[in-house]
Structure formats: structure tokens, C-alpha cells
Amino acid sequence: AQRVTQPEKLLSVFKGAPVELKCNYSYSGSPELFWYVQYSRQRLQLLLRHISRESIKGFTADLNKGETSFHLKKPFAQEEDSAMYYCALTGRGSTLGRLYFGRGTQLTVWP
Amino acid sequence: DAGITQSPRYKITETGRQVTLMCHQTWSHSYMFWYRQDLGHGLRLIYYSAAADITDKGEVPDGYVVSRSKTENFPLTLESATRSQTSVYFCASLQGYNEQFFGPGTRLTVL
Numbered sequence: 001a002q003r004v005t006q007p008e009k010l011l012s013v014f015k016g017a018p019v020e021l022k023c024n025y026s027y028s029g030s031p032e033l034f035w036y037v038q039y040s041r042q043r044l045q046l047l048l049r050h051i052s053r054e055s056i057k058g059f060t061a062d063l064n065k066g067e068t069s070f071h072l073k074k075p076f077a078q079e080e081d082s083a084m085y086y087c088a089l090t091g092r093g094s095t096l097g098r099l100y101f102g103r104g105t106q107l108t109v110w111p
Numbered sequence: 112d113a114g115i116t117q118s119p120r121y122k123i124t125e126t127g128r129q130v131t132l133m134c135h136q137t138w139s140h141s142y143m144f145w146y147r148q149d150l151g152h153g154l155r156l157i158y159y160s161a162a163a164d165i166t167d168k169g170e171v172p173d174g175y176v177v178s179r180s181k182t183e184n185f186p187l188t189l190e191s192a193t194r195s196q197t198s199v200y201f202c203a204s205l206q207g208y209n210e211q212f213f214g215p216g217t218r219l220t221v222l
Contacts, residue, residue: 097205
């Protein structure tokens with residue numbers, strides 16, 4: 001069965017410090033992994049996906065199939081990064097677009 | 112305005128009452144989804160729809176009913192609201208390849 005685990009409910013760092021939000025998954029097939037972000041009073045939005053191999057707002061995430069992880073990283077956190085972050089998974093061949101979300105990590109970046 | 116909208120944005124109701132949450136999208140996306148967001152649980156899929164008149168259960172469908180007579184609308188009905196259905200509800204549509212675009216959410220309180 002598919003499962004997404006985000007071990008940290010809360011994460012706090014100071015501005016300029018590196019930040020890593022952890023995500024582990026289990027899926028029997030070929031997964032596609034995403035990070036979604038929800039800023040205060042805003043709707044949930046896609047931050048990045050592993051197949052794009054892109055950096056968005058300074059964030060990167062690498063899919064590690066051996067460790068079944070998809071950690072989100074940023075070398076220098078900014079105050080505007082404070083938000084709720086969700087890791088999500090979909091499986092190739094599963095219902096198109098159906099996402100399985102982790103429980104989320106609330107990131108706070110202190111000035 | 113183009114996009115995905117939800118109404119009402121806030122709703123307070125009483126146990127046992129029927130409540131309908133509306134979702135409207137202007138893109139004519141085929142796939143639409145309903146999630147509930149709860150602290151400690153992240154986002155959980157309630158129902159989804161692949162097209163007009165095609166709907167299927169998600170992870171937590173009990174107590175909910177959906178319909179999709181038109182592509183652009185995907186209402187979610189709580190037939191007899193319970194306190195455990197107090198939550199924030201998000202509607203989403205599938206944009207592109209596996210990217211979901213979310214509505215602003217409806218905060219529902221069941222007294």
C-alpha cells in the first residue's frame with residue numbers, strides 16, 4: 001500500500017540557516033513525488049515535483065529510491081518560507097492525478 | 112475570474128443537518144477531487160471524479176455524497192453532518208500531467 005511519512009510536524013529554523021523537510025514513502029510500483037506548500041491564508045499549491053528536477057524558490061528535492069525518500073532542502077531559509085509543507089505521492093498507472101499526502105510539516109523561519 | 116472557487120468559505124451547522132459544499136472550475140478539467148484537511152492527518156481524499164457522471168470513492172468517503180452533472184461543478188454533500196466532519200475541505204482539479212490545482216477551501220464547523 002502507498003504511504004507517505006513526514007516525521008516532523010513542526011520545524012523551526014533561523015533565517016539564513018539550512019532547512020531540510022523529511023519525506024519517506026512506501027509504494028510498490030514507480031512513484032511520482034511532489035511537494036505542495038500552503039502559505040498562511042492561501043490555497044495549497046504545487047512547489048515542485050521530482051520528475052522536473054527543478055529548483056523553485058531555492059528549494060530542491062531529490063528522489064532517493066534506495067532510501068525511499070524525497071527530502072526537501074534549502075540552503076538558506078527565508079522568513080517567507082514559513083508555511084505548511086506537504087509531501088505527496090502518486091503512482092504511475094494508478095488513477096490519474098490521485099495523490100496520497102503526508103501529514104504535513106509546519107515550517108517556521110525566525111528572523 | 113478563471114480558476115477554481117469554493118463556496119461557502121465558512122459554514123457553521125448543527126449535527127444532523129444536510130450541508131452542501133460547492134466547487135466550480137473554469138478550465139473544463141476532467142478530473143476533480145475533494146479532500147479534507149485535519150491536524151495530524153494531512154489531506155485525505157474523500158471522493159474524486161474522472162468526468163461528468165463518473166465519480167469514485169477515495170480514502171474517507173463515509174458520510175459524504177458527490178455528484179457531477181456538469182464538468183465544471185463538483186458539489187460535496189454531507190447528508191447528516193456529524194462533529195467529526197468539522198474540517199477544512201479542499202476541492203482540486205487536475206491540471207496538466209499530475210498537477211492538482213486547489214481551491215481556497217471551506218472551513219466547516221459542525222456543532
